[in-house]
Amino acid sequence: MVVTTYSAEETLEFGAKLAGRITAGDNLFLSGELGAGKTTMLQGLGRGLGIEGNIISPTFQLVRKYYLKDGREFAHIDLYRLDTVEDILRIGWRDITESSRIVAVEWADKAKEIWPDKGQSSQGKSYIINMSVAGKKTRKIELTELL
Numbered sequence: 001m002v003v004t005t006y007s008a009e010e011t012l013e014f015g016a017k018l019a020g021r022i023t024a025g026d027n028l029f030l031s032g033e034l035g036a037g038k039t040t041m042l043q044g045l046g047r048g049l050g051i052e053g054n055i056i057s058p059t060f061q062l063v064r065k066y067y068l069k070d071g072r073e074f075a076h077i078d079l080y081r082l083d084t085v086e087d088i089l090r091i092g093w094r095d096i097t098e099s100s101r102i103v104a105v106e107w108a109d110k111a112k113e114i115w116p117d118k119g120q121s122s123q124g125k126s127y128i129i130n131m132s133v134a135g136k137k138t139r140k141i142e143l144t145e146l147l
Contacts, residue, residue, distance in 0.1 A: 001142070001143045002140065002142050002143075003141045003143070004134060004138060004140050004141070005037070005138065005141065006135075006137060006138050007137050008037070008137065011037045011041050011044065012040060012041070012043055012044035013044060014044060014141060015040070015044020015045035015046075016044040016045065016047045017044075017048065018048065018143070019045050019046075019047070019048025019049045020048065022049070023125075024100045024101070024123060025101070025123025025124025025125075026125050026126070027097050027104075027105070027115075027116065027125075028104040028105065028126075028127050028129055029109075029112075029115060029128050029129065029146070030104065030106050030107075030108055030129045030130075031109040031128075031129070031130050032130060033132065033133065036131040038106045038129075039057040039106065041129070041131065042055050042057075042104050042106070043055045045104065046066065046074070049074060050069055050070075051066045051068065055076060057078050057106060058076055058077065060081070061078075062077065062081070062082070063075060063077050063078075063091055064076045065101075072100075072102060073100075073102070074101065074104070075101045075102070076103075077091070077093075077096065077103065077104070077105045077106065078107060079105060079106065079107040079108065080107045085113060085114055088111045088114065093111065093114060094114075098116060099123060125145060125146075126145070127143060127144065127145055127146065128142075128143070128146055129142070129143050129144075130142040130144075
């Protein structure tokens with residue numbers, strides 16, 4: 001699926017709609033240049049999941065966890081500041097991505113070689129979301145289920 005959004009609000013709306021497809025155990029692997037809208041899309045996803053307050057990119061914290069009203073957990077990982085697979089594994093990568101949590105990973109291309117096998121976490125599906133800048137406020141979002 002390829003979607004073009006023409007404003008930050010449309011990117012938020014896309015994320016909110018995506019929340020309806022996501023279930024416990026699913027992984028979202030996001031990639032795209034700085035300013036492509038990864039965090040904005042995840043803020044919309046958070047809205048759609050019912051998270052109160054803002055989703056903040058965990059650039060320095062690396063992992064932020066949010067708890068949903070229905071008992072599910074959402075983990076948001078930012079790999080921007082990590083350089084090696086060993087660094088990524090040290091943050092608890094396997095425990096986080098192979099669980100019943102909903103997981104979103106920004107800069108996921110840095111961990112491509114350790115994504116769950118065959119697109120399946122131990123609990124759910126994995127999706128690749130490539131985002132790119134297509135104009136001042138325009139973003140191209142490509143969503144693919146990892147098979």
